[in-house]
Amino acid sequence: MASRLDRINRFLEGVRREKREIVTPEGVALEIELANRGERALAFILDLFFWTMAILFLGLVFGLLLAEKINGAVAVTLVLFAAFLLRNFYFIHFELTTQGATPGKRIVGLKVIDAAGGPLTPSAVVARNLTREVETFLPLSLFFSLEAGGGGWLTRAAYLVWLALVSALPFFNRDRRRAGDFIGGTLVIAAPKRALLADLGAQRTTYAFTRPQLDAYGAFELQVLEELLRRPRTAESETVLAQVCERVCRKIGWQGAAPRADAREFLNAFYVAERAHLEHEQLFGRYRADKSSTPGAN
Amino acid sequence: MSASTSEPIELAAPMPVVTLRSAEFRKGREAAWRDLEALIARVEGKGVAGLTADEMQRLPTLYRTAISSLSVARAIALDRNLILYLEALALRAYFIVYGPRAGFAETLWVFLKRGFPTAARSHLGAIGVAFLAILAGTAVGFALAVGDESWLTLLTPDGLAGGRSAASTAAQLRDGEIFAPWQGFVASFVVFANALFRNNATVAILCFALGVAGGAPTFVLLFYQGLIFGAFVALHYNRGLLVDFLGWVSIHGVTEFGALILCGAGGLAIAAAIVTPDRFTRVENLSREGRQAAALAGGGVLMLFVAGLIEGGFRQLVASTPGRFAFAAATALAWGLYFAYAGREARRGE
Numbered sequence: 331m332a333s334r335l336d337r338i339n340r341f342l343e344g345v346r347r348e349k350r351e352i353v354t355p356e357g358v359a360l361e362i363e364l365a366n367r368g369e370r371a372l373a374f375i376l377d378l379f380f381w382t383m384a385i386l387f388l389g390l391v392f393g394l395l396l397a398e399k400i401n402g403a404v405a406v407t408l409v410l411f412a413a414f415l416l417r418n419f420y421f422i423h424f425e426l427t428t429q430g431a432t433p434g435k436r437i438v439g440l441k442v443i444d445a446a447g448g449p450l451t452p453s454a455v456v457a458r459n460l461t462r463e464v465e466t467f468l469p470l471s472l473f474f475s476l477e478a479g480g481g482g483w484l485t486r487a488a489y490l491v492w493l494a495l496v497s498a499l500p501f502f503n504r505d506r507r508r509a510g511d512f513i514g515g516t517l518v519i520a521a522p523k524r525a526l527l528a529d530l531g532a533q534r535t536t537y538a539f540t541r542p543q544l545d546a547y548g549a550f551e552l553q554v555l556e557e558l559l560r561r562p563r564t565a566e567s568e569t570v571l572a573q574v575c576e577r578v579c580r581k582i583g584w585q586g587a588a589p590r591a592d593a594r595e596f597l598n599a600f601y602v603a604e605r606a607h608l609e610h611e612q613l614f615g616r617y618r619a620d621k622s623s624t625p626g627a628n
Numbered sequence: 629m630s631a632s633t634s635e636p637i638e639l640a641a642p643m644p645v646v647t648l649r650s651a652e653f654r655k656g657r658e659a660a661w662r663d664l665e666a667l668i669a670r671v672e673g674k675g676v677a678g679l680t681a682d683e684m685q686r687l688p689t690l691y692r693t694a695i696s697s698l699s700v701a702r703a704i705a706l707d708r709n710l711i712l713y714l715e716a717l718a719l720r721a722y723f724i725v726y727g728p729r730a731g732f733a734e735t736l737w738v739f740l741k742r743g744f745p746t747a748a749r750s751h752l753g754a755i756g757v758a759f760l761a762i763l764a765g766t767a768v769g770f771a772l773a774v775g776d777e778s779w780l781t782l783l784t785p786d787g788l789a790g791g792r793s794a795a796s797t798a799a800q801l802r803d804g805e806i807f808a809p810w811q812g813f814v815a816s817f818v819v820f821a822n823a824l825f826r827n828n829a830t831v832a833i834l835c836f837a838l839g840v841a842g843g844a845p846t847f848v849l850l851f852y853q854g855l856i857f858g859a860f861v862a863l864h865y866n867r868g869l870l871v872d873f874l875g876w877v878s879i880h881g882v883t884e885f886g887a888l889i890l891c892g893a894g895g896l897a898i899a900a901a902i903v904t905p906d907r908f909t910r911v912e913n914l915s916r917e918g919r920q921a922a923a924l925a926g927g928g929v930l931m932l933f934v935a936g937l938i939e940g941g942f943r944q945l946v947a948s949t950p951g952r953f954a955f956a957a958a959t960a961l962a963w964g965l966y967f968a969y970a971g972r973e974a975r976r977g978e
Contacts, residue, residue, distance in 0.1 A: 354722055354726075356692065358698060362719065419732065423731075426730065430727065430728075431672070441723065450727060452730055452739070453743060455728070457918050460833070460836075460922050460925060460926050460929075461922070463833055464834065464836070512911060512918065513915065513919075513921070513922060514915065515918065524712050524715075524716040526662075526713040529651050529707065530707075531648040531650070531707070552706055553708040556708050602648065605648060605650070606647075612704065612706070
């Protein structure tokens with residue numbers, strides 16, 4: 331079903347999303363969209379930013395509270411330790427309590443799910459985030475500690491190569507999983523929110539269409555028309571509608587008054603009639619995918 | 629045009645104005661969808677705790693309504709916006725209804741009570757192999773360094789040696805290391821324990837993660853830790869400090885080596901999952917085994933935290949060798965009982 335709708339996305343926006351399917355315990359198959367690698371990188375950078383802010387804040391608090399009681403080295407160690415705890419628990423805590431989404435993921439609209447579609451267990455969350463320590467933070471901190479203490483360029487290059495290899499892993503498997511996703515058995519998906527818009531079928535009009543006229547199109551054309559009608563009113567969209575209106579009139583052999591004056595109203599009326607017709611046909615097992623397919627073939 | 633040519637145009641009468649079935653369907657259920665959407669938005673923001681008891685009860689019912697609405701909409705409606713909305717709504721609700729319920733504290737508690745000891749009990753083989761790797765390393769390290777102490781400098785990274793080398797005298801080792809004076813609370817517990825913990829945690833996590841590379845690197849790393857330890861044992865053995873040194877090490881070493889062995893066992897379990905996937909695919913088997921293995925490693929890191937505290941603090945507070953052995957025996961007994969019995973009753977009760 332959703333793959334039919336996906337065809338319209340590709341047609342109108344040129345967007346193509348990798349899809350997977352999970353089946354709920356109620357036996358309904360739900361489509362999920364894999365997150366893009368760019369989105370995941372952005373979410374991670376956001377999380378990294380929040381984490382750094384928290385560490386800076388902690389450092390400030392330690393500095394103000396304990397400035398006179400302890401020396402600098404102790405304060406630095408405390409902050410380092412807090413950083414270690416915080417980055418481990420930041421990801422685990424948020425992925426557990428807010429349905430698989432850290433603040434960064436929530437902003438970008440991503441979610442961690444169990445790859446098999448089952449419940450996301452705490453052990454999976456712990457596993458995927460513990461692996462993150464090895465994937466990213468360990469080589470990074472080693473790299474920067476070398477920077478301070480000095481070390482061979484060979485060692486330093488090795489850390490960078492490790493980092494590059496691990497970050498490249500999502501490019502080399504079809505589910506775009508990183509090492510932690512393999513060990514935890516998880517996927518990261520895009521979970522967009524969608525608004526329910528007003529039903530276009532609610533408007534009443536005076537145009538009437540014959541059955542052969544309505545037989546000219548299928549569901550694909552109907553839903554493209556729906557998308558066009560839902561676009562905000564601009565000069566550009568009105569021009570597009572006028573062109574579409576002209577082509578529709580030619581296709582169905584429209585005899586009546588030329589609806590040049592208000593293409594939108596005419597197309598809306600045609601949309602309602604076409605949808606009623608196609609839904610009726612679908613109910614009797616004659617679903618028609620598009621204008622060139624035969625009814626019921628699906 | 630093909631449609632209009634197939635039927636003669638004069639037969640077609642204008643269609644009567646029909647009410648849309650899908651629009652009627654939407655009218656009847658829209659209130660429930662909106663209700664569900666509002667609840668979901670609140671849970672996604674504040675977690676399940678943000679809902680009242682009444683709303684919690686309503687959530688599964690509303691979810692089932694949305695799921696059945698989706699099935700119906702797929703069958704009867706051609707309204708694209710409606711179907712996409714229901715797909716997204718059902719998916720978001722699904723993750724909340726079947727999502728994780730436990731918070732961080734509860735997860736940690738269940739993990740310590742059941743997950744960690746259970747994982748350890750079910751990986752006795754891997755734990756044995758990891759233990760043997762360290763033991764073999766210790767034996768080889770001892771054999772190498774007991775004859776030629778320059779091996780010690782060769783084997784040990786600069787940061788860990790702490791000024792100890794082939795040139796150290798027995799008196800230096802005894803007064804500066806084994807029975808070093810207590811340095812005060814902050815320096816011992818905070819700074820030193822911290823440095824040790826971070827160093828050990830790095831090694832332990834590496835042991836675990838290198839399991840992905842087929843197990844050999846984990847084995848080598850464990851063996852190497854044993855080598856270093858064996859070389860130090862040889863250094864002290866040559867100066868007649870063997871018993872005192874073992875006391876000094878064992879007070880925290882029981883916990884620390886235990887943690888290292890568990891992390892290593894986690895790595896080996898991952899390696900086994902990849903190398904011998906049995907009747908599953910490698911990826912499937914990795915995620916089946918990976919969680920248990922990660923439980924071993926995560927628990928191991930927590931153990932290292934305990935070991936760091938003992939090493940940084942208690943070791944110099946307990947300044948006699950018999951006392952240290954007693955402390956070590958007590959920790960060994962405590963860990964042994966924990967891994968042998970924790971979580972067993974709970975499993976039987978389920």
